[in-house]
């Protein structure tokens with residue numbers, strides 16, 4: 124660098140020579156920056172990559188050498204797919220079914236409730252509207268953990284302890300405000316003129332909603348659906364707290380029990396079940412990320 | 426086709442009165458322009474006619490049928506929004522076809538009608554694109570097609586040409602006029618461009634702050650402005666307007682405009698003013714109604730040319746009399762230069778007077 128400076132010091136400003144040297148300098152800077160960015164990203168993501176790599180390797184290996192290194196290749200860790208690991212465990216497929224119910228239920232309720240609610244809040248003026256908006260936001264900003272005990276009593280008094288429905292209602296209640304806020308943003312982005320235009324063109328209000336408004340917020344609905352599905356699928360704290368009965372377990376209780384129940388944790392089994400738990404979400408995400416990306420990058424421009 | 430009547434229409438948004446007690450009769454099969462500065466209530470009026478807004482007070486009639494409360498769907502109105510309001514998720518074809526689809530017109534007929542109308546405004550090669558993939562002017566024409574394709578009884582155009590370039594604007598203007606005449610559609614054209622209003626409309630309503638200032642033919646708007654606002658709003662370059670006090674000098678009546686300008690009063694005007702008490706007016710005369718003479722004349726004012734501005738085919742000649750300016754418009758080939766002495770004669774029957782207090786036109790004979 125110092126050498127370069129010396130080299131150009133005597134050159135007149137704006138000479139082609141000087142421009143060339145300046146350009147080279149810029150290129151070098153850009154290359155250095157790229158190098159730095161890549162190094163940083165690789166280092167930062169190393170724990171995650173190593174963690175998941177270990178998980179995959181371990182789920183296919185016999186034992187751990189020195190307690191950490193996977194050793195010996197086997198699929199016996201996946202025995203749990205066709206036989207019970209021990210009599211303490213519920214049927215895996217039933218557990219998976221419960222998890223799926225929770226995830227799909229969340230998705231459906233979010234779409235069915237958050238979308239129309241957000242539309243009304245975005246479009247109509249009614250007394251208490253601002254209050255409602257503020258409340259939804261405050262509700263969402265409560266940390267869920269602080270509600271655990273009170274929710275436990277509520278569910279018990281309703282007879283919804285130990286049932287997926289109970290967890291589903293709690294989750295829906297806590298997630299809906301966020302969904303409504305997100306969807307309201309999407310509806311706010313659609314101009315009134317487009318809606319009025321629909322009416323003038325001869326549509327009823329309902330037709331306008333279905334044919335003109337909803338198609339424009341499709342990316343928002345998709346994002347919310349994906350988000351709710353993943354959120355429901357990976358729910359942990361409420362499931363562990365409110366569901367003891369084994370028939371109502373979800374996969375997160377299943378994995379949790381593997382960590383907790385054995386005196387010596389069977390890392391092979393743990394890795395295998397964890398992989399089984401993650402895989403659907405991973406696949407789901409890979410297939411739907413296109414929608415998620417349009418949302419973060421381009422707002423409503425789908 | 427419909428004749429439209431607005432009776433004492435008021436529209437308030439909370440405390441904002443957007444349209445204030447207007448009454449209009451819009452004749453069947455003609456073009457009526459709503460002309461006025463930004464925010465004067467033009468769009469609000471259109472949206473009430475379309476049935477989107479309900480008037481706060483007053484009644485709207487289509488062919489003597491009161492339509493207050495009748496939903497937009499039943500009014501068979503075509504509306505081109507100021508913002509075009511195209512449906513972003515549909516192609517141009519689907520946009521134009523939308524009103525027909527809702528009417529359950531057979532598919533083949535829809536295709537035919539969309540193609541026909543698209544050809545008229547030269548967008549037939551864009552039918553498969555999305556609105557985001559075409560230019561602003563093209564979007565505007567799509568909106569126009571969508572409004573026209575359903576053969577509306579009433580066509581409402583909210584600044585339909587604002588985004589077109591000069592040539593396309595003239596072409597589209599003629600095209601709209603042609604379609605309108607061919608189909609005899611009652612058309613209401615909202616614009617803040619007076620040239621557009623004057624060239625396209627059979628009658629023009631000038632609005633300001635939600636109130637109709639004047640409703641008349643385009644010629645009357647220019648020749649007989651009802652008040653000072655219309656006088657100053659219409660015409661380009663704008664009318665010369667100045668305070669004028671009627672007084673007499675050497676036995677002759679003159680208008681004293683400021684300290685240095687005295688305009689002789691033509692006899693007809695003097696006679697018309699005889700019965701009036703007030704002596705103070707606003708005097709208005711358009712630049713094109715000022716004649717420049719080389720010799721003195723009894724109705725002319727001597728003045729020295731302050732500045733000459735060439736405006737294409739015309740020249741704008743600027744005179745200063747103290748704080749008062751007079752601008753005259755003369756053909757570009759008239760020889761006149763800065764510092765030259767001229768006699769300025771206002772055409773007697775083109776002088777406008779407005780009351781100093783109420784700014785309303787003072788009736789002058791003729």
Ligand SMILES: Nc1ncnc2c1ncn2[C@@H]1O[C@H](COP(=O)(O)OP(=O)(O)OP(=O)(O)O)[C@@H](O)[C@H]1O
Pocket residue numbers: 438441442443461462463464465466467468469470507617
């Ligand atoms: N939905 C609304 N709520 C409150 N005020 C409104 C609403 N729509 C219009 N206004 C007000 O009413 C007045 C008239 O508005 P309008 O849109 O009719 O003006 P315009 O003549 O079309 O102006 P422009 O030429 O700028 O389009 C404005 O002062 C505007 O702020």
Ligand SMILES: [Mg+2]
Pocket residue numbers: 467468469507583
């Ligand atoms: Mg407007």
